[in-house]
Amino acid sequence: MFNKVVLVGNLTRDIEMRYTPLGAAIGSSGIAVTRRFNASSGEKKEETCFIDITFFGRSAEVANQYLNKGSKVLIEGRLKFDQWSDQNGQNRSKHSVYVESMEMLGSNPQSSGNFGQNHNQKQNQNYDPYETREAKVSQARPTQNYQEEKIKEIDIDDFDDDKTELPF
Template sequence: MSVNKVILVGRLGAEPESRAFPNGGSICNLRIATSESWKDRQTGERQERTEWHRVVLRNKLGEIAQQYLHKGSQVYIEGRIQTRKWQNQQGQDQYTTEIVGNEMTMLDSRGGGGGNQGGGSNYNAGGGDTSFDQRPQQQSGGYNAPQPASSSAGPDYGGGGDDYYDDDIPF
């Protein structure tokens, strides 16, 4: 058995970029930043590391992201890692590793109108209105949508609780 599953909660570092194809399909590329912070044991200073991720959303899921996400939006993405090979203009092989998302939850509570007080709208690659889903079927459990992230989730890096503030994020 093997598992290829990625879960990210981060913020967009740029506006979503979409492309449509002649066959009717489309993709949306996102750049998502995730950060971890910890207190240095020797100096006692707060340290932080930001990791940037390339995320690809296809078809309806990408269209939703293009319409509702913006630079700085917080988002939950679930998907898988994929490396693709392509050739540059000089004919040399290049490799790009990216996350192909199949579920997305918008975590910002912004947005006009409504009944979304918990802050979050769930979408999957099937669009939510049909039984089609691009994810492999799981054999056990009925897990269909991500649960909202709780403040206690995630590893403890010795920071003593939520010691990051939105003002610390550079976008």
């Protein structure tokens, strides 16, 4: 089985930190992911999905230090299905994401700490989740084959059989 989620969006609230009795950090927040599309009528629409996310360990501490409400972030993690009964005895459920890695995107003037402009510019790369791996690989390939440049053509008619040894 494979359970992997990649989301790019903005945090909906500041990171809420708590610690286990053994001292492990757990950070909770939410992310808003907006999808823009053209409806069948030609009208431009957008749809926003709000998802709870949970950071663990050092990631939680880093997220708490550098991110706050409105921060743009790319997260990778696994989808978790939570079920519980509310105060009225009704069964409730929701999906959330347990973050395994994150990348801070863009600049956020509200952020605190030493998350400076140089780091923001480095992290603010145009991320296209729909770009295929093959497209990236083909862009990285040189236009001429590496080994073709090293091979010299030899015309064997230029060699005299008695005097010159063929190079192969």
